[in-house]
Amino acid sequence: MARLAAGLSPRSAALLGALFAVLVAAPFIINDYLLTVLIIILYFAYAGQAWNIMMGFAGQLSLGHAIYLGLAGYVAATLYVLLGVGPWLGLLAAIPICAACGAIIGFLAFRFGVAGVYFAILTIAFAEFARIGFDNWKFVNASSGLFLPVKQYAHNDLWRLRGDPTMFYYVILAATALLFMLCHLLLRSRMGYFWLAIREDEQAARATGIDTFRYKMYAVMISAAVTSFAGVFYAFFYNNLFPEQVFSISRSIEIILGPVIGGVGTLFGPILGAFVLTGLAEALNSAMTALGIDLPGATQVFYGICLLLVVAGLPDGVWPPLARRLGVGGSKK
Amino acid sequence: MTALLAVAAVSKRFRGLVAVDQVSFAVPPGAIFAVIGPNGAGKTTLFNMIAGAMAPDDGAISFAGEAIEGLPADAVCRRGIARTFQIVRPFPALSVEDNVTIGALQRHHEVEAARTQARSVLHRLDLFDKRHRIAATLTLPDRKRLEVARALATEPRLLLLDETMAGLRPTETDRMVEVLRALNRDDGLTILLIEHVMRAVMALASHVLVLDHGVVIASGAPEAVVRDPAVVQSYLGAEAV
Amino acid sequence: MPFDVYLNVAVGGILTGLVYGLMALGLSVIFGVVRVVNFAHGEMMTIAMFIAVVAFSAFHLDPLIMLIPIAAVLFALGYALQTGVINPFVTRPEHAQFLLMVALAIIISNALLIMFGPDARSVQTAYAFDSYQIGALIIDASKLYAGAAAIVFTAALFAFFRLMLLGKAIRACADNHTGAQVVGLDVKRLYALTFGIGAACVGAAGVMLTLIVDTTPLIGPSYTLLAFVIVITGGLGSLPGALLGGLLIGLTEALAGLTFSPSLKSMFAFAILVLVLLFRPQGILGRRLS
Numbered sequence: 001m002a003r004l005a006a007g008l009s010p011r012s013a014a015l016l017g018a019l020f021a022v023l024v025a026a027p028f029i030i031n032d033y034l035l036t037v038l039i040i041i042l043y044f045a046y047a048g049q050a051w052n053i054m055m056g057f058a059g060q061l062s063l064g065h066a067i068y069l070g071l072a073g074y075v076a077a078t079l080y081v082l083l084g085v086g087p088w089l090g091l092l093a094a095i096p097i098c099a100a101c102g103a104i105i106g107f108l109a110f111r112f113g114v115a116g117v118y119f120a121i122l123t124i125a126f127a128e129f130a131r132i133g134f135d136n137w138k139f140v141n142a143s144s145g146l147f148l149p150v151k152q153y154a155h156n157d158l159w160r161l162r163g164d165p166t167m168f169y170y171v172i173l174a175a176t177a178l179l180f181m182l183c184h185l186l187l188r189s190r191m192g193y194f195w196l197a198i199r200e201d202e203q204a205a206r207a208t209g210i211d212t213f214r215y216k217m218y219a220v221m222i223s224a225a226v227t228s229f230a231g232v233f234y235a236f237f238y239n240n241l242f243p244e245q246v247f248s249i250s251r252s253i254e255i256i257l258g259p260v261i262g263g264v265g266t267l268f269g270p271i272l273g274a275f276v277l278t279g280l281a282e283a284l285n286s287a288m289t290a291l292g293i294d295l296p297g298a299t300q301v302f303y304g305i306c307l308l309l310v311v312a313g314l315p316d317g318v319w320p321p322l323a324r325r326l327g328v329g330g331s332k333k
Numbered sequence: 334m335t336a337l338l339a340v341a342a343v344s345k346r347f348r349g350l351v352a353v354d355q356v357s358f359a360v361p362p363g364a365i366f367a368v369i370g371p372n373g374a375g376k377t378t379l380f381n382m383i384a385g386a387m388a389p390d391d392g393a394i395s396f397a398g399e400a401i402e403g404l405p406a407d408a409v410c411r412r413g414i415a416r417t418f419q420i421v422r423p424f425p426a427l428s429v430e431d432n433v434t435i436g437a438l439q440r441h442h443e444v445e446a447a448r449t450q451a452r453s454v455l456h457r458l459d460l461f462d463k464r465h466r467i468a469a470t471l472t473l474p475d476r477k478r479l480e481v482a483r484a485l486a487t488e489p490r491l492l493l494l495d496e497t498m499a500g501l502r503p504t505e506t507d508r509m510v511e512v513l514r515a516l517n518r519d520d521g522l523t524i525l526l527i528e529h530v531m532r533a534v535m536a537l538a539s540h541v542l543v544l545d546h547g548v549v550i551a552s553g554a555p556e557a558v559v560r561d562p563a564v565v566q567s568y569l570g571a572e573a574v
Numbered sequence: 575m576p577f578d579v580y581l582n583v584a585v586g587g588i589l590t591g592l593v594y595g596l597m598a599l600g601l602s603v604i605f606g607v608v609r610v611v612n613f614a615h616g617e618m619m620t621i622a623m624f625i626a627v628v629a630f631s632a633f634h635l636d637p638l639i640m641l642i643p644i645a646a647v648l649f650a651l652g653y654a655l656q657t658g659v660i661n662p663f664v665t666r667p668e669h670a671q672f673l674l675m676v677a678l679a680i681i682i683s684n685a686l687l688i689m690f691g692p693d694a695r696s697v698q699t700a701y702a703f704d705s706y707q708i709g710a711l712i713i714d715a716s717k718l719y720a721g722a723a724a725i726v727f728t729a730a731l732f733a734f735f736r737l738m739l740l741g742k743a744i745r746a747c748a749d750n751h752t753g754a755q756v757v758g759l760d761v762k763r764l765y766a767l768t769f770g771i772g773a774a775c776v777g778a779a780g781v782m783l784t785l786i787v788d789t790t791p792l793i794g795p796s797y798t799l800l801a802f803v804i805v806i807t808g809g810l811g812s813l814p815g816a817l818l819g820g821l822l823i824g825l826t827e828a829l830a831g832l833t834f835s836p837s838l839k840s841m842f843a844f845a846i847l848v849l850v851l852l853f854r855p856q857g858i859l860g861r862r863l864s
């Protein structure tokens with residue numbers, strides 16, 4: 001615990017603690033609808049933070065992160081539907097598969113000098129490849145989708161992730177908190193410093209003795225492995241998987257919106273970004289429903305406008321200036 | 334005495350242009366060795382080949398008896414050769430201390446130990462007071478010293494300095510010369526430097542190599558080289574003597 | 575399967591590939607000069623496609639007649655986009671520009687979704703089911719006309735870049751940005767013109783595509799990616815390369831769709847992209863990057 005608290009000013013620690021306390025108490029305060037919104041917020045916070053490891057820490061822009069969501073979701077869901085294997089064991093299978101996928105993408109890109117925007121295009125290509133592949137794969141029911149059996153349970157089944165929103169809420173809250181701590185530790189580790197060096201100036205990092213290929217691979221693999229939990233959660237929360245949706249480029253873009261808006265590379269950015277974005281989107285949706293307007297696609301337009309505004313006006317994201325106001329640092333480290 | 338760095342008949346061509354042509358020289362341990370010459374002479378290309386940023390087309394480079402030609406830049410650094418860049422490249426968004434800590438992490442795998450090492454290097458280069466400043470906000474002379482500090486933190490046996498004095502005022506140049514001289518004298522650090530600023534070359538170098546159009550045209554003690562007619566004609570000009 | 579089936583599918587693929595080539599040309603021109611990775615490329619094409627479809631259903635105007643007007647509209651759109659939105663981003667880092675275009679793409683495609691709904695729309699011209707027969711070869715009239723239009727448009731574009739002063743100025747800009755400024759070329763205006771030209775290309779390609787495929791608001795991303803695959807395969811910075819890449823991709827797509835399954839044909843484009851990025855990153859006709 002002391003190691004975790006190291007590097008956090010008393011003020012940061014206090015704010016963080018307060019936030020966590022509020023989040024833990026939430027299910028007792030708010031209604032089920034708002035709880036579901038919070039679940040989605042935390043899901044994006046988690047996925048965004050996982051993506052942030054690759055981009056914010058190591059500077060590699062991935063626009064195909066949906067591939068890890070989809071792979072993990074399908075692995076866990078298939079094991080559950082066919083063999084009755086619980087999601088936690090399914091996760092144990094999904095993690096190495098996602099890490100291996102990340103390793104392949106990373107190896108192909110880094111060995112052959114594919115960087116920057118071309119790396120992003122490569123990640124999109126892989127995700128699309130997976131989407132079309134799964135869409136045509138009879139084993140997982142192709143485009144008709146995979147459905148998880150849902151019954152009314154008398155009590156929550158944590159082992160099989162069957163239950164009411166409160167259970168899912170605490171699961172995603174715990175996961176997000178753990179990921180936050182992991183990222184904090186990673187940033188303060190030797191590998192974390194090397195990632196920052198690579199992000200800042202890869203050639204200078206090499207001249208300082210850093211094996212950039214190896215550390216970029218670590219970043220990609222760790223990011224992929226961590227994202228796998230989000231995929232499993234997605235599958236068991238929504239209880240259905242369609243290749244068209246889970247591997248879609250929209251999922252990949254949704255993942256990056258939180259960190260980009262909150263602040264890429266910062267520890268707290270993805271979480272703040274998820275709150276702001278999803279919170280506002282839900283408010284927009286509620287307003288539209290109340291007014292009787294039904295516009296599919298409006299939320300996406302809203303996301304696009306937010307992204308535009310942030311990229312144009314707040315290139316470092318919303319968190320750094322806010323952090324300065326709160327007096328808690330908010331630098332890229 | 335066996336040379337610390339031995340460069341043997343090294344050449345590099347860029348699509349028909351011969352940038353470095355059969356260059357050979359040896360740097361003894363503890364020396365301060367300067368490479369001078371007009372722009373386009375091939376000095377930085379030579380450096381890049383030694384540092385591993387590019388591989389030579391011909392020839393061999395050995396460091397402490399081991400062949401290093403063709404090794405990637407990070408492997409060369411781990412063997413004990415550190416370098417700075419002609420256009421200074423610290424890690425811009427990171428603090429001074431973090432910049433140097435990253436260098437120290439090469440030899441010290443524990444972050445705290447690396448940080449301690451980084452701090453001592455910062456003291457030697459008179460940057461300790463600025464250790465929390467973000468690198469991008471520093472003045473040019475400070476950024477140059479930061480780059481030297483980062484390179485030093487990797488605990489090299491040979492330091493390659495690429496035009497470190499460029500853009501510095503005479504007082505700053507003298508300061509840097511003092512620091513380098515102290516490192517050479519007290520730690521036995523071997524230094525290979527590219528320089529245009531003759532003031533620094535004369536003050537530091539024990540040996541000077543002159544390149545022109547990729548070829549060595551003179552080599553020897555500074556006083557002798559500076560009077561060499563070929564050097565005067567191609568580079569220095571009569572007034573410099 | 576009998577040979578003539580392959581032949582017919584191949585010819586159809588080549589004709590479609592000509593249209594793909596034109597679409598990719600637009601992307602290549604934009605990237606080669608303005609150095610912006612236009613992630614909204616497919617969305618711009620979708621705008622053109624919807625204009626064509628609406629013009630057809632409302633006024634029964636054949637898309638090919640609307641070709642020039644729609645290309646002009648897209649030209650204006652591209653010009654305005656570059657001048658108003660993208661120009662301020664020229665000095666920003668690469669991924670910031672890219673994300674800007676991503677944002678625009680999201681806004682455009684979903685705005686189209688709101689306006690037109692998710693259903694597919696198609697253009698049923700009088701000749702939609704006609705075909706021409708030469709021996710064993712049977713060619714769809716729609717694809718033939720689309721391909722022919724693509725050839726004409728592309729030839730005009732090449733003539734512009736080779737022969738007209740403005741075209742040469744744009745090529746100069748692409749070759750050497752600073753040099754172009756030094757000799758007094760108004761680089762900002764040239765950028766805007768180039769973006770407009772690129773948009774006009776992709777708009778024209780879109781109009782031609784309405785004769786071949788259905789139009790939905792969300793097809794943008796797959797065509798953007800296809801354009802990238804083509805440009806990277808053919809060679810960055812090479813206009814003939816974009817054409818060659820288009821033909822190649824059109825052909826492989828068609829044959830893959832026939833040999834395996836129609837829904838898998840996009841996978842081949844991506845497989846080709848990966849292979850090209852790995853083994854010949856400069857593309858078939860591209861210059862090797864030092």
